Every structure is written in structure tokens, then in C-alpha cells.
Amino acid sequence: MGELARVGVVGLGYWGPNLARNFDAIAGAELTWCCDERDALRERLAVAHPRTRFTADLDDLLADDELDAVVLATPVPTHADLAVRVLQAGKHCFVEKPLAQSVADAERAVAAARASGRVLMVGHLLEYHPGVRKLKQIADSGELGEIHYIYSNRLNLGQLRADENALWSLGAHDISVILHLAGEDPYELSAHGESYMRAGIEDVVFAFLRFPSGLAAHLHLSWLDPHKERRFTVVGSQRMATFDDMDVERKVTVYDKGFDQSASSYGEYITRAGDIHSPRISNAEPLRLEVEHFVDCVRSGATPRSDGESGLRVVRVLERLQAELERSRRG
Numbered sequence: 001m002g003e004l005a006r007v008g009v010v011g012l013g014y015w016g017p018n019l020a021r022n023f024d025a026i027a028g029a030e031l032t033w034c035c036d037e038r039d040a041l042r043e044r045l046a047v048a049h050p051r052t053r054f055t056a057d058l059d060d061l062l063a064d065d066e067l068d069a070v071v072l073a074t075p076v077p078t079h080a081d082l083a084v085r086v087l088q089a090g091k092h093c094f095v096e097k098p099l100a101q102s103v104a105d106a107e108r109a110v111a112a113a114r115a116s117g118r119v120l121m122v123g124h125l126l127e128y129h130p131g132v133r134k135l136k137q138i139a140d141s142g143e144l145g146e147i148h149y150i151y152s153n154r155l156n157l158g159q160l161r162a163d164e165n166a167l168w169s170l171g172a173h174d175i176s177v178i179l180h181l182a183g184e185d186p187y188e189l190s191a192h193g194e195s196y197m198r199a200g201i202e203d204v205v206f207a208f209l210r211f212p213s214g215l216a217a218h219l220h221l222s223w224l225d226p227h228k229e230r231r232f233t234v235v236g237s238q239r240m241a242t243f244d245d246m247d248v249e250r251k252v253t254v255y256d257k258g259f260d261q262s263a264s265s266y267g268e269y270i271t272r273a274g275d276i277h278s279p280r281i282s283n284a285e286p287l288r289l290e291v292e293h294f295v296d297c298v299r300s301g302a303t304p305r306s307d308g309e310s311g312l313r314v315v316r317v318l319e320r321l322q323a324e325l326e327r328s329r330r331g
């Protein structure tokens with residue numbers, strides 16, 4: 001491993017301070033810069049990071065030859081342009097999810113990373129969650145049998161956004177996990193949604209994906225819902241499993257449930273409802289694990305798990321689902 005990774009965080013709104021806190025806390029990195037156009041946000045965060053330099057201008061970071069990496073926690077429409085500037089300046093780049101607002105923009109960022117030979121990582125946080133890693137391990141082990149279908153619920157009375165609908169704001173998480181579990185890309189996609197709070201910005205979205213292997217996936221996304229749910233359910237031919245991020249003790253549960261062929265009458269099925277168990281899941285903070293992974297990749301030159309290519313695959317699915325949402329809008 002090389003020396004310390006010197007990191008700058010750009011965008012100090014809702015999410016950026018969480019990234020700054022983690023980069024400042026881990027052993028392998030130094031939080032050298034923080035950047036936001038808004039004076040009040042810089043002033044507020046400067047108290048927590050006395051050794052960090054603060055600026056309103058990204059160019060100050062790009063001109064610093066000592067700086068290794070730039071972390072972008074700015075609004076999604078800015079991601080691709082800023083990432084290209086960062087990579088062309090020879091810095092490694094972490095971009096918050098989703099990588100970009102369109103496939104064309106995401107491709108520009110991936111091409112810039114390839115041309116510069118620098119690391120590009122997308123903040124698909126759930127892929128670093130110990131519970132999702134366990135679910136993936138269980139699914140890949142064959143314990144569930146053949147995976148028939150996966151569905152996700154991401155519901156809350158949550159943050160209303162003006163520049164993104166529930167598909168892009170919430171669904172980026174679910175799609176990254178579903179693609180990660182599936183290990184393949186969907187060939188058939190449909191989506192329906194409704195906008196109640198702001199015209200043209202869906203508050204609730206239902207999406208359905210079909211994959212070549214026979215796997216299907218469904219997403220229910222909403223920030224206008226009485227429940228707070230963050231759950232994936234995986235239904236296999238032998239067993240079923242859930243990852244429930246709202247459950248403190250049983251994040252992952254495996255259900256020995258399904259249908260067995262009846263021994264007495266050929267062609268008949270009987271239900272099997274056997275043991276239910278929850279493996280222990282590390283309670284390490286996913287954001288800390290994600291930030292440590294980025295720093296490891298910067299220091300070693302390794303390719304991140306959620307690299308630009310995987311971020312691009314998520315944007316491809318989001319863009320196709322967005323087209324379906326628009327096609328199926330009320331007249």
C-alpha cells in the first residue's frame with residue numbers, strides 16, 4: 001500500500017458532510033479539502049474539520065498537485081461534467097449515486113476514467129452493506145436453489161426532491177443491488193408511476209424487470225407512504241431470503257419454505273414451512289466500508305466493486321425505466 005490518500009469532498013449539502021466525516025476518520029486518508037459554493041455550509045462544516053482547507057471553487061482542488069482524489073456529493077445533473085473535469089485533471093474520482101442522469105453522460109465519465117487510468121467509483125452504498133453482502137453470498141451458494149424472483153420495497157414519508165423522481169432518487173439503490181444479485185442485465189423492462197406532489201415528478205413508482213436466465217424483479221419505490229420499509233425479498237426454488245434494513249437484529253433471514261413434490265400422488269405439490277434463521281451480520285457502518293474501499297483502490301490501483309462500468313449499467317436500467325414511465329403516463 002502506498003502513502004496516505006489525500007481526498008477532497010465537493011458538495012456539503014445533505015450527504016457530503018457524512019462522506020467528509022468518514023474520510024477524516026479513517027487511517028488511510030487525509031481530508032485535505034472541502035468545497036461548496038454556499039458560504040454557510042462551508043462555515044458550518046469547518047468547525048468539525050479544523051485541519052481541512054475550505055473553498056467555493058473546485059478549481060482550487062484540481063490545481064493542488066498533492067491531492068489524489070475528489071469525492072462528488074453534488075446534485076445528479078452535475079455529476080458527469082464534474083467527474084470528467086476531475087478525471088482529466090488526473091485525480092481519482094468518487095461520484096455519489098447515480099453516476100449520471102443519462103447513459104450518454106455516464107459513458108463520458110467512464111471514458112474519461114479509462115483515458116486517465118484513474119479510479120472511478122460510484123457511491124452505490126448498499127453494495128457495501130454487510131447484510132447485502134451476506135444475501136449475495138447466500139444466493140450464490142445455491143442454498144436458495146434457483147432464484148425465481150426478487151422484489152424490493154423502498155418506502156417512506158421521505159425527502160421530496162425537485163430535480164429527481166422516486167425512480168432515480170430511491171431506485172438507484174435497489175437497481176444496483178438487484179443487478180449485483182442477478183449478475184446479468186434485464187432484457188424487458190416496464191414501469192408505472194404517479195406524480196401527486198409536483199407535476200411530472202413521480203412520487204411512487206412500480207417497476208418490473210425480466211432477465212435472460214428466467215429471473216424476474218419488481219421494485220416498489222415511494223416517498224409518499226405511511227410505512228418505512230427498506231427490504232429485499234429473494235424467492236428461490238428451495239428457500240427464500242430477505243434483507244430488511246429496518247430490522248435491527250434480523251437484517252438477513254432465510255426461510256426454509258417452498259413447495260415439495262408429493263411422494264404419494266404424482267404431480268401434486270405440498271407446502272414446506274421449515275426452519276427460519278437469521279445469520280449474524282456485522283454492524284459496521286456501510287458508509288465507512290464504502291469509503292475505506294475507495295481509499296484502498298486509490299492506494300493500490302485496484303478496480304472498485306462499484307466501478308464506473310457498474311454505475312453505467314445502473315444508469316442504463318434507470319434510463320430505460322424512465323422512458324417506460326413517460327410512455328405510460330396519464331394522458
Ligand SMILES: NC(=O)c1ccc[n+]([C@@H]2O[C@H](COP(=O)([O-])OP(=O)(O)OC[C@H]3O[C@@H](n4cnc5c(N)ncnc54)[C@H](O)[C@@H]3O)[C@@H](O)[C@H]2O)c1
Pocket residue numbers: 010011012013014015016035036037038041056057058072073074075076078096097098123125169
Ligand atoms: N448514498 C446515499 O445514501 C445518499 C443519500 C443522500 C444523497 N445521496 C447523493 O448525494 C448527492 C448529493 O445529494 P444531497 O442530497 O446532499 O444534495 P444537496 O443539494 O443537499 O447538496 C449538494 C451541494 O452541492 C453543492 N454544489 C453543487 N455544485 C457545486 C459545484 N460545482 N461546486 C461546489 N459545490 C457545488 C451545492 O451548493 C449543495 O450544497 C446526490 O447524488 C444524491 O443522490 C446519496
